[in-house]
Amino acid sequence: MTKVIVLNSHDIGTLLDMPAVIQVINDAYTEKATKDGEIWPMVYNAFSEMADTDIRSGLLRSKKIFGNKELTWFGNNSKKSLPELHGVVTLYSSETGAPEAFINAPALTGFRTGAAGAVATKKLANPNSETLLMVGAGGQAAYQIMAQICVLPKLKQVLIYDPMSSENAEKFAQELSQKLTTLFADSIQTNQPTVAAKIKERIKQIKFIAASDIIKATKDAQVIVTATPSTKPLIKAQWVQPGTHINAIGADMEGKQELDTQLYQNARPFVDDLDQAGEVGETQNPIKEKVIKKADVTEIGDVITKKAVGRQDTKEITIFDSTGIALQDLEAANLVLQRAKQFNAGVVVDL
Amino acid sequence: MTKVIVLNSHDIGTLLDMPAVIQVINDAYTEKATKDGEIWPMVYNAFSEMADTDIRSGLLRSKKIFGNKELTWFGNNSKKSLPELHGVVTLYSSETGAPEAFINAPALTGFRTGAAGAVATKKLANPNSETLLMVGAGGQAAYQIMAQICVLPKLKQVLIYDPMSSENAEKFAQELSQKLTTLFADSIQTNQPTVAAKIKERIKQIKFIAASDIIKATKDAQVIVTATPSTKPLIKAQWVQPGTHINAIGADMEGKQELDTQLYQNARPFVDDLDQAGEVGETQNPIKEKVIKKADVTEIGDVITKKAVGRQDTKEITIFDSTGIALQDLEAANLVLQRAKQFNAGVVVDL
Numbered sequence: 001m002t003k004v005i006v007l008n009s010h011d012i013g014t015l016l017d018m019p020a021v022i023q024v025i026n027d028a029y030t031e032k033a034t035k036d037g038e039i040w041p042m043v044y045n046a047f048s049e050m051a052d053t054d055i056r057s058g059l060l061r062s063k064k065i066f067g068n069k070e071l072t073w074f075g076n077n078s079k080k081s082l083p084e085l086h087g088v089v090t091l092y093s094s095e096t097g098a099p100e101a102f103i104n105a106p107a108l109t110g111f112r113t114g115a116a117g118a119v120a121t122k123k124l125a126n127p128n129s130e131t132l133l134m135v136g137a138g139g140q141a142a143y144q145i146m147a148q149i150c151v152l153p154k155l156k157q158v159l160i161y162d163p164m165s166s167e168n169a170e171k172f173a174q175e176l177s178q179k180l181t182t183l184f185a186d187s188i189q190t191n192q193p194t195v196a197a198k199i200k201e202r203i204k205q206i207k208f209i210a211a212s213d214i215i216k217a218t219k220d221a222q223v224i225v226t227a228t229p230s231t232k233p234l235i236k237a238q239w240v241q242p243g244t245h246i247n248a249i250g251a252d253m254e255g256k257q258e259l260d261t262q263l264y265q266n267a268r269p270f271v272d273d274l275d276q277a278g279e280v281g282e283t284q285n286p287i288k289e290k291v292i293k294k295a296d297v298t299e300i301g302d303v304i305t306k307k308a309v310g311r312q313d314t315k316e317i318t319i320f321d322s323t324g325i326a327l328q329d330l331e332a333a334n335l336v337l338q339r340a341k342q343f344n345a346g347v348v349v350d351l
Numbered sequence: 352m353t354k355v356i357v358l359n360s361h362d363i364g365t366l367l368d369m370p371a372v373i374q375v376i377n378d379a380y381t382e383k384a385t386k387d388g389e390i391w392p393m394v395y396n397a398f399s400e401m402a403d404t405d406i407r408s409g410l411l412r413s414k415k416i417f418g419n420k421e422l423t424w425f426g427n428n429s430k431k432s433l434p435e436l437h438g439v440v441t442l443y444s445s446e447t448g449a450p451e452a453f454i455n456a457p458a459l460t461g462f463r464t465g466a467a468g469a470v471a472t473k474k475l476a477n478p479n480s481e482t483l484l485m486v487g488a489g490g491q492a493a494y495q496i497m498a499q500i501c502v503l504p505k506l507k508q509v510l511i512y513d514p515m516s517s518e519n520a521e522k523f524a525q526e527l528s529q530k531l532t533t534l535f536a537d538s539i540q541t542n543q544p545t546v547a548a549k550i551k552e553r554i555k556q557i558k559f560i561a562a563s564d565i566i567k568a569t570k571d572a573q574v575i576v577t578a579t580p581s582t583k584p585l586i587k588a589q590w591v592q593p594g595t596h597i598n599a600i601g602a603d604m605e606g607k608q609e610l611d612t613q614l615y616q617n618a619r620p621f622v623d624d625l626d627q628a629g630e631v632g633e634t635q636n637p638i639k640e641k642v643i644k645k646a647d648v649t650e651i652g653d654v655i656t657k658k659a660v661g662r663q664d665t666k667e668i669t670i671f672d673s674t675g676i677a678l679q680d681l682e683a684a685n686l687v688l689q690r691a692k693q694f695n696a697g698v699v700v701d702l
Binding site: 001002004006008009010038040041043045047051053055057059066067068070072073074077080082085086087088090092094096097098099102104347349350351 | 357359398406417418423425437443445698
């Protein structure tokens with residue numbers, strides 16, 4: 001029988017450090033650009049307006065793995081005191097076709113989506129940025145903020161704006177320092193003590209402030225991350241200052257929108273996957289309204305592999321639209337698997 | 352954390368009895384016809400001529416489950432003393448989106464594919480058939496033969512023809528009675544003693560004979576099952592007697608063929624899924640050669656639900672082309688899961 005390792009959300013928390021995830025997500029975008037990785041067609045099904053599932057799959061040739069991630073969202077689960085997200089990444093050996101690991105998908109998705117924003121910020125934001133504005137205070141926010149802290153060495157403050165509730169933003173901001181420390185430093189203390197210490201130190205240096213005025217917050221920020229389920233623009237073009245970099249994380253299906261399409265008139269747009277972003281990402285909106293053409297958009301992998309230029313000067317406004325690609329899931333899953341082997345984590349089952 | 356049950360090939364062998372699987376595969380075809388089940392787009396990838404993988408997924412509304420099966424075939428694994436097939440069925444609750452089970456896919460696929468042929472035989476073959484010809488003596492043959500025995504009460508003999516090697520057919524025929532008893536009766540002795548006793552009794556009543564002359568064997572048989580990787584016709588039209596029913600199981604991709612397309616001039620064609628069979632199944636060949644049109648082909652689910660007629664008289668030649676649909680995998684997986692709960696089988700892991 002085949003031995004398969006099961007890695008749950010707790011294992012992922014103890015094994016993954018955000019700087020390492022950022023590195024492998026950088027690899028994932030590179031592998032897309034160099035075609036070393038293959039992305040297979042996505043399967044999507046909506047059960048209702050409040051529940052859907054998607055299956056992303058592909059091959060990472062250099063890592064000798066392939067596999068799939070099924071992620072399910074059941075929006076009414078909170079009423080039943082259940083998590084809204086569930087799912088599994090299954091990794092296979094591309095040398096034998098044998099399954100190697102079952103990995104909790106929501107925990108892994110948090111890390112890889114946070115890291116996606118960080119890779120874009122590292123390539124596109126002004127490196128001296130001191131203020132980050134986080135729009136949205138849901139499940140993704142802590143991952144996004146932690147990842148941004150890792151790649152912005154001069155960061156001094158994080159403003160948090162919640163379009164749903166300023167009370168929620170207040171509470172979130174107050175608890176954030178402790179939450180980040182617990183989630184991303186204490187958890188890896190045993191396996192990665194040096195990284196844990198550095199992350200703890202960085203978190204201490206940063207102020208977390210709830211923002212009630214989105215106009216002022218947008219003007220103050222050099223880097224903005226949006227991670228909301230919004231279907232209407234939250235950030236107006238005229239508020240965004242020259243030199244700002246924006247990561248638009250929330251839009252992942254038709255009809256979703258976080259940014260004013262007029263912003264694209266004076267900004268350079270970047271995406272993880274051109275076809276996907278143009279259909280279901282933030283980028284769908286300016287393309288539909290003909291503010292930009294698909295040909296104006298650059299894939300981040302082409303910037304990483306120097307096929308395309310990133311930021312050209314300190315005054316440019318850059319936008320990165322992340323819709324998520326299977327190679328991110330496979331890279332992050334492979335990292336967890338390798339570390340689980342190294343630290344003898346997880347449970348092995350006979351299949 | 353979510354509790355997920357892991358069911359390996361041994362668990363499947365002890366939990367599934369072929370008559371019960373035949374019943375749920377009948378349900379799967381019904382659910383396709385009534386649209387109670389949904390089949391989502393298949394993902395297929397060939398790594399090379401000797402290795403591929405596919406992901407089948409869908410929803411079984413009435414059973415409140417959805418999920419996916421990734422099945423991998425690495426044809427060179429036998430050189431490494433590894434199984435050629437690997438894979439996993441992952442079942443989810445359609446009420447919460449939470450994963451419920453990880454199930455060994457090759458073992459489950461053996462059962463559900465055997466049962467597919469049996470459902471078609473029950474609906475389409477002459478019920479008094481006494482001779483079955485099995486073409487192919489590979490991994491599927493035992494499952495196909497066992498399933499046919501379950502639905503042909505008058506069956507007296509099984510002829511086995513192996514287009515690759517008559518020696519192999521001889522060896523296979525000699526060992527078959529014992530092999531079927533071990534695989535399908537002894538294995539379920541504890542959980543399903545009554546069914547086990549009946550199956551044992553039926554196996555004893557049947558002669559298993561290697562056939563070296565495919566022309567004579569075809570003429571002698573009232574039911575024929577082909578399960579080979581052939582790309583050329585193995586059964587010629589002029590050998591097939593009036594009243595014969597044929598299950599064509601082997602063809603599952605472009606270019607595969609087991610039957611002479613001329614056979615379709617005088618036969619009524621049935622399939623599990625019209626679009627899929629017309630593209631990758633046996634049915635692709637007579638359609639390409641314009642011997643039949645897609646409109647001439649009937650889905651088996653329509654026969655089961657009486658939207659279409661099956662066999663009309665004892666002289667008709669009927670052909671069933673099985674390409675495999677996700678609803679079969681989900682129904683069989685659900686049966687294993689329910690039985691695992693009943694008999695407290697499998698290993699539970701925290702995800």
